């Protein structure tokens with residue numbers, strides 16, 4: 001199968017600048033571009049590069065490559081314009097899935113009864129929008145989801161995710177239908193299944209608004225249970241503006257939204 005075409009750094013920087021200049025003016029956009037490039041240079045010092053391997057323990061355990069340490073300069077620079085690749089820590093991930101289960105047992109539903117029953121993962125498709133090297137897909141496969149999908153913009157990260165999906169072996173694995181798709185998640189057509197959608201700050205505010213609009217539209221066309229797990233919820237207000245979702249649980253580390 002052909003590899004997806006690489007994304008051009010210059011074109012990405014130009015699109016980023018044009019968008020910024022439209023809202024802030026050319027001078028402010030150019031200054032901010034300088035700031036982005038300066039941050040990239042600081043982020044490329046040997047100390048910072050070494051520090052990024054601090055997230056590699058998972059890779060040692062499962063013989064995969066999901067660390068942010070082993071991301072080339074090109075993808076790191078592209079990440080400055082979209083969002084930098086950083087894998088979710090296993091402890092945080094499992095805490096979020098546990099919280100999802102528990103919050104259902106405690107949360108009042110719209111009719112003031114409790115939502116009650118535990119979520120049956122078998123009914124749900126798990127989707128990570130901005131899935132990078134696919135670590136969350138592997139971790140989600142410890143739960144018996146119906147299937148697991150990741151959507152990643154950068155072709156090289158997507159290709160590594162595909163290798164990881166082939167290579168991963170764990171006795172705790174419960175779902176074996178896993179797929180990484182290369183594309184823009186803000187334009188991704190959500191499947192009509194019950195969904196658990198995972199977001200770890202993949203988009204700037206405009207991208208988040210687009211995804212929320214897509215989800216609202218998808219729920220109008222195909223009403224079904226949907227949960228959104230938002231890790232490090234810096235742009236939580238964009239989800240709160242959804243016409244279909246409401247927040248049912250959260251900590252400073254994550255928020256959980258549902259349409260139920």
Ligand SMILES: C[S@@+](CC[C@H](N)C(=O)[O-])C[C@H]1O[C@@H](n2cnc3c(N)ncnc32)[C@H](O)[C@@H]1O
Pocket residue numbers: 079082083084085086087088128129130131132133134135136151152153154157183184185186199200201202203207
């Ligand atoms: C913070 S990382 C999270 C990776 C993964 N979800 C995890 O939790 O381990 C965000 C990822 O979103 C990707 N991304 C950024 N914009 C995107 C877009 N429009 N469509 C798909 N992926 C995107 C980045 O390339 C990066 O891999």
